[in-house]
Structure formats: C-alpha cells, structure tokens
Amino acid sequence: MSFDPRSKLTAALVAAVVLMTLGRWPWLALALGLFLLVTLWLHLGRAWLDLLNSLGFAAVSFFVIAWLAFDLATGLEASLRLLAMATVFFLFFKTTPPEDLSNALVKLGIPYAFAFVLSASMQFVQVLTRRAANIRDAQRARGIPLEGNLKTLYHLPAVVGPLLIQAFKLADELAEAMEARGFGAPGRRFRREPHFALADWFFVGINLVVLTGFLWVRFK
Amino acid sequence: MVRPGESILVAGASGSGKSTLCRASIGLVPHFHGGELIGRVWVDGMDTREHPVHKLFGHVGLAFQNPDAQLFNQTVEAELAYGLESLGLAPKEIERRLTWVSEMARLGPLLHRSPHCLSGGEKQCVVLGAILALRPRLVLLDEPFTHLDPEGAERLRAILRAMRAEGIGCIVVEHRLHAIVDEVDRLVVLHRGHVAVDGPPRQVLAQDLSNHGLNLPPLTRFFREQGRVETPLTVDEALLCLRKSVETQEGRYPSSRRSLDWNFPDHSPKPANPPSGFRNFVIEVNRVQFSYGDLAVLSGVNLKLNRGECVALAGRNGGGKTTLVKHFNGLLKPNSGEVNVLGRDTRTTSVSELARHVGFAWQNPNDQLFQANVREEVLTGPRVLRAYDPTWCERLFERFGLGPLMDRSPFRLSEGEKKRVAFATALAAQPEVVILDEPTAGQDEPFRRELGSLIRELRAEGRTVVLVTHDLEFAAEHANRWVVLAGGQIVADGSPQEVMGDSEAMAAAGLRPTQLFQLRKALAEWSDEKRMEAHVV
Numbered sequence A: 001m002s003f004d005p006r007s008k009l010t011a012a013l014v015a016a017v018v019l020m021t022l023g024r025w026p027w028l029a030l031a032l033g034l035f036l037l038v039t040l041w042l043h044l045g046r047a048w049l050d051l052l053n054s055l056g057f058a059a060v061s062f063f064v065i066a067w068l069a070f071d072l073a074t075g076l077e078a079s080l081r082l083l084a085m086a087t088v089f090f091l092f093f094k095t096t097p098p099e100d101l102s103n104a105l106v107k108l109g110i111p112y113a114f115a116f117v118l119s120a121s122m123q124f125v126q127v128l129t130r131r132a133a134n135i136r137d138a139q140r141a142r143g144i145p146l147e148g149n150l151k152t153l154y155h156l157p158a159v160v161g162p163l164l165i166q167a168f169k170l171a172d173e174l175a176e177a178m179e180a181r182g183f184g185a186p187g188r189r190f191r192r193e194p195h196f197a198l199a200d201w202f203f204v205g206i207n208l209v210v211l212t213g214f215l216w217v218r219f220k
Numbered sequence B: 001m002v003r004p005g006e007s008i009l010v011a012g013a014s015g016s017g018k019s020t021l022c023r024a025s026i027g028l029v030p031h032f033h034g035g036e037l038i039g040r041v042w043v044d045g046m047d048t049r050e051h052p053v054h055k056l057f058g059h060v061g062l063a064f065q066n067p068d069a070q071l072f073n074q075t076v077e078a079e080l081a082y083g084l085e086s087l088g089l090a091p092k093e094i095e096r097r098l099t100w101v102s103e104m105a106r107l108g109p110l111l112h113r114s115p116h117c118l119s120g121g122e123k124q125c126v127v128l129g130a131i132l133a134l135r136p137r138l139v140l141l142d143e144p145f146t147h148l149d150p151e152g153a154e155r156l157r158a159i160l161r162a163m164r165a166e167g168i169g170c171i172v173v174e175h176r177l178h179a180i181v182d183e184v185d186r187l188v189v190l191h192r193g194h195v196a197v198d199g200p201p202r203q204v205l206a207q208d209l210s211n212h213g214l215n216l217p218p219l220t221r222f223f224r225e226q227g228r229v230e231t232p233l234t235v236d237e238a239l240l241c242l243r244k245s246v247e248t249q250e251g252r253y254p255s256s257r258r259s260l261d262w263n264f265p266d267h268s269p270k271p272a273n274p275p276s277g278f279r280n281f282v283i284e285v286n287r288v289q290f291s292y293g294d295l296a297v298l299s300g301v302n303l304k305l306n307r308g309e310c311v312a313l314a315g316r317n318g319g320g321k322t323t324l325v326k327h328f329n330g331l332l333k334p335n336s337g338e339v340n341v342l343g344r345d346t347r348t349t350s351v352s353e354l355a356r357h358v359g360f361a362w363q364n365p366n367d368q369l370f371q372a373n374v375r376e377e378v379l380t381g382p383r384v385l386r387a388y389d390p391t392w393c394e395r396l397f398e399r400f401g402l403g404p405l406m407d408r409s410p411f412r413l414s415e416g417e418k419k420r421v422a423f424a425t426a427l428a429a430q431p432e433v434v435i436l437d438e439p440t441a442g443q444d445e446p447f448r449r450e451l452g453s454l455i456r457e458l459r460a461e462g463r464t465v466v467l468v469t470h471d472l473e474f475a476a477e478h479a480n481r482w483v484v485l486a487g488g489q490i491v492a493d494g495s496p497q498e499v500m501g502d503s504e505a506m507a508a509a510g511l512r513p514t515q516l517f518q519l520r521k522a523l524a525e526w527s528d529e530k531r532m533e534a535h536v537v
Helices: A005-021 A025-041 A045-069 A072-094 A098-107 A112-140 A157-179 A198-219 B018-025 B076-086 B091-104 B120-132 B150-165 B201-205 B218-225 B235-250 B321-326 B351-355 B374-384 B390-399 B415-427 B445-460 B472-478 B496-501 B503-508 B515-536
Strands: B007-011 B060-063 B138-142 B169-173 B186-191 B194-199 B281-292 B295-306 B310-315 B336-341 B358-361 B433-437 B464-468 B481-486 B489-494
Touching: A005 A025, A005 A072, A005 A098, A005 A198, A025 A045, A025 A072, A045 A072, A098 A112, A112 A157, A112 B351, B007 B018, B018 B060, B018 B138, B018 B169, B060 B120, B076 B091, B076 B120, B091 B120, B120 B138, B120 B150, B150 B169, B186 B201, B194 B201, B218 B235, B218 B515, B235 B515, B281 B321, B295 B321, B295 B464, B295 B489, B310 B321, B310 B472, B321 B433, B321 B464, B351 B358, B358 B415, B374 B390, B374 B415, B390 B415, B415 B433, B415 B445, B445 B464, B445 B472, B464 B472, B472 B496, B472 B515, B481 B496, B481 B503, B489 B496, B489 B503, B496 B503, B496 B515
Parallel strands: B007 B169, B007 B186, B060 B138, B138 B169, B310 B464, B310 B481, B358 B433, B433 B464
Antiparallel strands: B186 B194, B281 B295, B281 B336, B481 B489
C-alpha cells in the first residue's frame, strides 16, 4: 500500500517535530532504530548507507563539538538527532517520486511553478555534479593543480567560474525548453492525480494523535 | 512556406540564422527572446506574434541542440507525458498517446528510466518523442545529429521516416548534410539571415554553394571533383550514374581498365616522418583495464601511438573512447596494466607534469573558460606549468586569429571562436600530443577546413594528433590511422581503408563506412563482375 504524498509529508513533519523535542539520547537512539527498521523493510538499506557515507562526517563533527563544548550525552543527542532527522526525510524522498510530490503540493494550493521547480531542481543536482567533474578534468588537463591540497583553494575559480556560467546557461535553456512544452499553459491536468484515500485519513489521524500525545506528555 | 507532411533540411554557416528561424517558428521569438521581429510567421493558421507559446506548442514542436537541457522530468514516461498534461488532456488520452509515441519512437524499454542516465542517441529520441506525443503538424529539429553515433543517427532517421508516414512535417537544421539529405523534400540554404537557395535537394546541390559555408555531402564533392554534372544523394544513385557513364562510353563490357578507375581522394594521409634522434612511440598503452565501479569500460587495451601521426578513435557512445584518452594524461589511472607517455608511467607521474606533453581540447570549450580575457585564458596553462614561451604563444594567437579578441571576455565569444581559444590553450604549452574531442561537432565547413589545415601543420611539426570522433568523413580525410573500440577492446587498428574494409569490426562498433568508401567498394565489385563477364563473352 502506498500513501498519498500529502499524508507522508504530514508524517515526516510530525516525526521532525517529535525528534526536535525529544530530550534524551536513548529515546533518540530508539527513534533512529525504528526508522532504520522501516528503511530495511523498504529494502533501502544500501541507499541509507550511501546517505551515511555523505552525512557521517557531519554527524561525527556534531558529536565531537557538542561533547567538547558540553558533555558526552549532548554529543550523542546532537549526532543521533541529525541522523534520525536525515533518515526521516530520506524515507520521505525515497518513497515519493518528485512529480507525485509536486502534483500533491499543487493540490495543497501551492502554485504549480513553485512546486515544479522544487521537484525538478532535485534532478539537476546530478547533472551539475557531472558537469563539475568535466570542468575539473578540463582544468587539470591544462595543468591547473586541483588535486586536493591547499593550492586547490587558490585555483577554485577555475572550477567555480565555468560551473556557474554553465548553471546559468542550463537554467536559461531549460526555461526555454519548458516554455516550448507548455509550462505556462493554463488548465494543466495531471496524468496521475493524487488521491487522498481512507487509509491516508487514517494514517494522518494516527500521526496527529501521536503528536498530540507526545506533546502532552512532554510538556504537561 | 512549409506544406503539411513536407520535410525540409535547413543548412548554412554558423551565424546564418538557422536557430533563430527555429525559435521564430514556435513563437519563442518574439515571446521568449528579446529583439525585433519584422514580418509575420504563421503556424497552422495562427500568427505567432498574436499567440503565446503555450497556444502554439501543440501545433509545432522544437527539439533544441542540447538534449540535457530539455529533459526535466524524473522518468522518460513523465517526460513524454509533460506536454500532454500541459495541453490539459484527460488521463486516458494521455495513456493512449504514450502508447502510440513509445511505439513510434521505440522508447518502450526506456519508459521507467531516468532521462539523464540515457545515451546521447536515446536522449535525442526521448526529446523527439515528447514533442511527437503532442501530435504537432510540424516538428523542428536543431542539429539533431551532432552528438549521435552512427547507430543513434540511424535510429533518428527511422523516426523521421515514421513521422513522414504519419503526415507530420519536419524542418531539420543540420551541418552534416549527408546524414539526412536523401530523406528530405527540400533543401533551404540560409546565408546571413536570408534564404539564399530553396528547392529540391538535387537541384540545390547542383548550384554553386561555395560562398555559403556548407559542408557538402561527400558524394556531391566527389562528383564535382570528377567534373560531373549529376548530384547523387545516395551511394546507389552514385553507382548507377558511374555505371551508366562507363557503359555509354565503352558499351556493355568495358575493356579498358582506365574507364573503371576513378580518382578517389587519398583516404590515407601518410604519417609524417619522425624527426631523427627521437624515440618514435609517444604513448604506449599496455594491457590496460579500467572500470567505473562494476562497469568494465576498458578490458585489456594495447596501443602504441607514433610521433607525427593522426589517429582517429571511433566507436559507439559509451564505448570507452573518452575513458581511454583520459588515461593519456593521467586523469584516469588504469586498474591494471600501464600507460607510458614519452617514457613516463602515468601511474606515478602527476597530471600537471603530463599536461606539458599532452594537450586536450574538449568537446565543450565552456568547460575550461574562466579568465577575464582571451589572453589570460590561453596563457593560464603555460604559466601554471612554467612552460611559457612568448614567441610560441604569439604565433598561436596569430595562427588562430585571436589578435582582435585578445581583450574580450571568452564568455562573450561565439561557439566557433571559443573552440579556437580552446585549441590555442591545448597547444599553449607546446605538447607533443594533442587530443581533440569531437572537434567538428556542430561546426560549419570553414571551421572544418581550418581544423584540417591545423592537423596537417601539427603533424608536420612532428606532433601526434588524436581525434575522438563520430565524424568518419572528417576522420577519413585527415587521420592516417583509425583505432576502433567496441566492448572495451580495440577491435580494429589500421589505415582508414583497412578498418572500413573490416566489416566485422565495423559492425561490432556500430560503425558504417564512409559513403566514398562504400562507392569505391561497390565500383570495384562491379568492375570485377564486368571484367569477368567480358572474359566469358
């Protein structure tokens, strides 16, 4: 069974609020454990490891800084909160295709242009990453040292300059191509209209009950 | 005027107004771009000046040059459906059209893949499919063959044929005329913003087009060089013309060998003599294996490049050509095996040091431009490499006509000028090896001629030139050696004639011999047949 993006978004926001207000590291560890079980159940373990690979450094930094500045428990809470929060949104984006998300946002009353740009921009991260790699290769082939030492910083404009220019050019070309495929046309209809089913109402209801219960226990 | 179902090829030198014509035809000029539009453009009875683009896009579609910048959905299926959703069609109708277009453009197996993970040819088909799904009356394609390998080009031609069968008109803007000229009803030549010539392709090609910067089809050029008046568009037509001519002169059984010999251009320019006292091999690749993650790209490649030769690397998109040349300056290191550049092992030599000996001019010059002016751009490499020679650099500026552009920002140059700056930067440190990645892509005939003379000059100086290219017509004219890659291995290595004669290797790499080679081969077979018949009679 798959839920409507709107109910999933509600669940993700509820989880974010809960994680922000959870005070002790064992509870945060428990929450992270629960999210990891869901991750494994959805066969997303490998992708989660990729996330950990890119987020691991930040999590460790959070831990060390908070530990040194405060105490060990605060260090654990900071890093666990970051990982749990990232896992929640990882699950949301992994189970929600961008076009479904933008369709759902439009249904929520968000203007189509804004919703579309939000979902489309995610795909261009990999296009620009590939272009950045090409630019780096092109500059290294001219002898510009970009091999990871301090000199790299001095030569950074050799990568950032062409990348910025290409990003602007790409944005321009994209706008033109989208215009030519009716981006601004009134009366757009979606092939897959989001449908808020009974299960979604139930799911949102449970989330709201959990949130209310949690906030009552936490702040009574 | 374009009639329903008519197909037109638009040609002209860079800057002649081809792309602007396309944009004006879909209403992007004047609605999206600035400038002044004088006159009127009517599309399917609608004046583009009075109708916004979103009213016109269902009637006329445009496939732009860069497919990457036209694919903005997560899956191919979503890409195809995007325009249909813009039209406000009911979901059932959208599904019906998706089925129709995925069959027509052969996109069935790609529907659930991300458009950005496809090959260049597949991306081009998706872009075209997304337009065709709208069932427009007219489709415009701006240089669609530029980045395609021969298989991709054939696939595109098949779609264009299917479009004609469906009664959809099309305008194809293209520099490589031979890629499509035999499939169109009209050829329109633009020159400085005007229609210079317009008519059936045969009629247009028969005229003097020397001032229009056109890359004439090789068959047309060959017939002109022979002083013949016919303008065949296909190899079969050319063969028929030549056979008729021989039979007219000598009867059914031509006996003189002379009448069967044609003055074909020399396909195999000889390697330049290496300067004495130098080691002859500049690059040696021994048993190189390389993979990106689990994807093996090179599997045991052996190759030696000699001083003063021009080597064309050919093969499919994704066949490992670029991966191989990136080993020549250490940008990639082999998983196993070794690459030696002038005796230096690339595994233990820095890219900066190798860059003094191997110069790269990339397909997209925008990948390297970042300085405030052209002079600084060209001099950056030699200064970083401590190989700045003012006399040599002045010669380069003169050679590439960069004098008047010296103080201009490289970003403000035309694409052809940017390419010239890129060539100058590749040569600025006086490298012994120069690698040109798809140097003719999207370039007009004057540029190709200039490039050809540059290659001759470099070889005469004893430098080795490596062309990574799909443009086999150009490679046949300027490279003395072809290396063909398929499945991560070198499947053919020899003169253009030898390689094109190896039909097994050509098929494995998805390549087709040049038109002139096909004609020469067909003529030779026919001549042999005739001689045999004459002997029997």
